[in-house]
Amino acid sequence: MTSAAPSTATEPEDPAARGAGPEGQPGGAGALAPADPFDKDVLPAPKNAQRALLRSLLHAHTRRLWLAAVLLLIQQAAVQAGPLLVAYAIDHAIPQVREGRHGALIAVAAGYLGCGLLSGILQRWFIRVAAVISQDVLIDLRGRIFRHAQSLSLDFHERYTSGRLIARATSDVESIRELLTDGLEELIGVVLSAVYITALLLFLDWRLGLATVVSYLPLHVAIRVYQRRSMVAYRKRSTAVAAVIVKFTETMNGIRPVKAFRREEPNDAAFQELNRRHERANGDAILEMARYVVGSRLIANVTIAAIVLWGAYRVAGGGLALGVLAACVLYLRRLYDPIDRLGMFLNSYQSAAASLEKIAGLLAQRPTVPEPEHPVPLPERAAGRPGREVVFDAVRFAYRTGGEVLPTFGLRLPAGQTVAVVGATGAGKSTLAKLLARFYDPTDGRVLLDGVPLRDLSLTDLRRGVVMVTQEAFLFSGTVADNITIGKPDATREEVEEAAKAIGAHEFILALPDGYDTDVRKRGGRISAGQRQLVAFARALLADPAVLILDEATSSLDVPGERAVQHAMRTVLNGRTAVIVAHRLSTVEIADRVLVMRDGRIVEDGTPDRLISDDGHFAGLHQAWRDSLV
Numbered sequence: 286m287t288s289a290a291p292s293t294a295t296e297p298e299d300p301a302a303r304g305a306g307p308e309g310q311p312g313g314a315g316a317l318a319p320a321d322p323f324d325k326d327v328l329p330a331p332k333n334a335q336r337a338l339l340r341s342l343l344h345a346h347t348r349r350l351w352l353a354a355v356l357l358l359i360q361q362a363a364v365q366a367g368p369l370l371v372a373y374a375i376d377h378a379i380p381q382v383r384e385g386r387h388g389a390l391i392a393v394a395a396g397y398l399g400c401g402l403l404s405g406i407l408q409r410w411f412i413r414v415a416a417v418i419s420q421d422v423l424i425d426l427r428g429r430i431f432r433h434a435q436s437l438s439l440d441f442h443e444r445y446t447s448g449r450l451i452a453r454a455t456s457d458v459e460s461i462r463e464l465l466t467d468g469l470e471e472l473i474g475v476v477l478s479a480v481y482i483t484a485l486l487l488f489l490d491w492r493l494g495l496a497t498v499v500s501y502l503p504l505h506v507a508i509r510v511y512q513r514r515s516m517v518a519y520r521k522r523s524t525a526v527a528a529v530i531v532k533f534t535e536t537m538n539g540i541r542p543v544k545a546f547r548r549e550e551p552n553d554a555a556f557q558e559l560n561r562r563h564e565r566a567n568g569d570a571i572l573e574m575a576r577y578v579v580g581s582r583l584i585a586n587v588t589i590a591a592i593v594l595w596g597a598y599r600v601a602g603g604g605l606a607l608g609v610l611a612a613c614v615l616y617l618r619r620l621y622d623p624i625d626r627l628g629m630f631l632n633s634y635q636s637a638a639a640s641l642e643k644i645a646g647l648l649a650q651r652p653t654v655p656e657p658e659h660p661v662p663l664p665e666r667a668a669g670r671p672g673r674e675v676v677f678d679a680v681r682f683a684y685r686t687g688g689e690v691l692p693t694f695g696l697r698l699p700a701g702q703t704v705a706v707v708g709a710t711g712a713g714k715s716t717l718a719k720l721l722a723r724f725y726d727p728t729d730g731r732v733l734l735d736g737v738p739l740r741d742l743s744l745t746d747l748r749r750g751v752v753m754v755t756q757e758a759f760l761f762s763g764t765v766a767d768n769i770t771i772g773k774p775d776a777t778r779e780e781v782e783e784a785a786k787a788i789g790a791h792e793f794i795l796a797l798p799d800g801y802d803t804d805v806r807k808r809g810g811r812i813s814a815g816q817r818q819l820v821a822f823a824r825a826l827l828a829d830p831a832v833l834i835l836d837e838a839t840s841s842l843d844v845p846g847e848r849a850v851q852h853a854m855r856t857v858l859n860g861r862t863a864v865i866v867a868h869r870l871s872t873v874e875i876a877d878r879v880l881v882m883r884d885g886r887i888v889e890d891g892t893p894d895r896l897i898s899d900d901g902h903f904a905g906l907h908q909a910w911r912d913s914l915v
């Protein structure tokens with residue numbers, strides 16, 4: 286993974302322009318893939334995406350934010366009243382005590398105590414309000430990331446990877462949490478106290494106040510330099526964390542091939558390197574902070590020393606009251622004391638800002654396969670008509686990161702036909718299936734279902750019309766029954782069992798420890814590859830789509846398993862239009878029609894018998910398969 290770069294001029298500015306569909310110009314098979322902006326961790330987003338995200342997150346809390354601001358203003362006023370009271374005590378109350386009048390000093394002491402109490406009460410109130418805001422914001426943000434990631438098209442997920450998404454939802458949200466719960470209150474407190482103190486110093490003695498204001502200039506430069514440099518360091522760090530998470534999830538998701546190919550050692554070495562890169566990025570961030578702390582302390586100490594010296598001479602010369610100098614020194618200490626921590630707060634602020642930038646980039650992405658604004662309903666199916674007609678009308682397709690996979694492609698599948706698509710690996714079979722399932726939109730042309738373009742169908746109609754059973758036959762955590770019910774969320778237990786019986790899965794499910802209620806991820810709930818496919822078929826049967834696409838599993842099953850799957854396949858295909866991406870030639874025998882693909886084109890098309898009797902590519906494949914059975 287490349288390291289994060291600050292938004293550079295090479296990145297497209299407007300993701301919306303990329304959101305209308307895979308507009309990449311087809312470059313001809315084998316054309317060089319264009320550089321993918323997704324290789325960078327910071328996704329291209331409009332300039333104000335970060336601010337807009339923040340605004341929308343805080344929008345629901347406007348009143349609470351005002352309350353928090355007022356509480357903090359009053360609390361800081363109470364805190365900063367202390368040195369003023371000390372100055373009054375030294376210059377007025379103590380001389381009065383010498384004359385036997387104690388009222389002023391007692392009033393000062395009571396005032397000091399009152400301010401302390403008031404500031405404590407207000408601070409507690411403020412912390413509660415701020416906690417409610419920050420918790421709500423974090424929950425909202427995590428929810429948005431999940432919802433948005435789910436809504437983005439397959440094209441996005443293939444390019445962005447799940448590891449990066451996990452990094453966004455965990456470590457990036459965590460750094461924002463750190464700022465909101467630990468740093469923000471203090472950061473605002475420090476800034477607010479600086480404003481109060483400057484005003485009070487100017488009020489107490491305008492010349493000392495002005496000298497303090499002058500010291501803000503080098504301090505401001507130090508902060509700006511630190512902010513600029515640490516932003517780069519934090520971006521790098523957040524990218525490095527994401528790279529560690531990506532490697533981790535990739536390895537654990539692919540643990541089987543890792544074991545099979547003894548990839549443990551090279552993986553370990555690659556992981557160590559990523560860990561070291563993270564360590565270096567972290568080290569850079571810490572170093573930046575160290576530079577800032579040393580620089581800002583120096584400025585603070587020089588300022589305090591100069592003001593004390595100058596003030597002392599003025600007190601000695603009678604030009605300044607002692608109490609005023611004491612109050613000024615107290616204020617200066619209050620001003621500069623949190624300067625180290627200001628570095629830390631700015632640190633977490635920078636880290637959170639870098640994270641927010643990445644999250645805003647993610648949330649600014651638009652689905653490349655959007656739901657239509659004005660969906661067209663599917664025409665009613667005539668009673669007894671099996672499935673729906675599918676037409677590929679002058680379709681062309683290129684993946685965004687590759688050359689053209691389907692050069693102008695036309696195909697008509699009559700309703701109810703079972704079509705097997707065969708061809709060499711990389712011929713474009715799965716691409717054809719994915720276009721029919723509308724995982725992608727064609728670069729050119731249309732895919733029509735009973736005459737309605739897929740892009741005009743509402744998602745509900747589309748999912749009811751076309752269902753794809755993919756190779757992995759993925760099972761979600763939950764029970765076997767839950768997994769079948771996904772096909773039809775309001776299905777009754779009877780319907781679930783009927784579907785399983787029809788598919789031939791009922792017996793093996795009953796034999797599981799808790800039958801239909803067996804948790805598929807728990808011990809004892811382990812089910813074989815063939816059984817997983819049966820569950821996926823039962824799910825598809827329950828969904829009862831007009832068009833079913835099977836991207837057949839390439840892994841070979843044992844003979845009884847294969848037979849069970851073949852039987853289930855016949856059941857699930859019955860009464861609908863079906864497209865099978867066939868990896869096993871045994872499957873082809875079920876089909877009414879076979880399409881042979883090569884380089885994104887259909888080179889043979891006919892019934893299995895006709896193609897076998899012809900002297901074409903399929904006949905050769907079939908002969909080779911028959912020979913392998915002998």
Ligand SMILES: Nc1ncnc2c1ncn2[C@@H]1O[C@H](COP(=O)(O)OP(=O)(O)OP(=O)(O)O)[C@@H](O)[C@H]1O
Pocket residue numbers: 443684685686687690708709710711712713714715716717
């Ligand atoms: N997500 C993707 N991004 C870029 N190129 C892709 C993507 N998926 C597939 N391709 C390319 O498109 C071409 C067709 O791939 P496709 O998966 O459709 O072939 P296939 O016939 O189904 O192959 P197989 O039998 O191996 O599954 C291949 O050259 C492949 O490299």
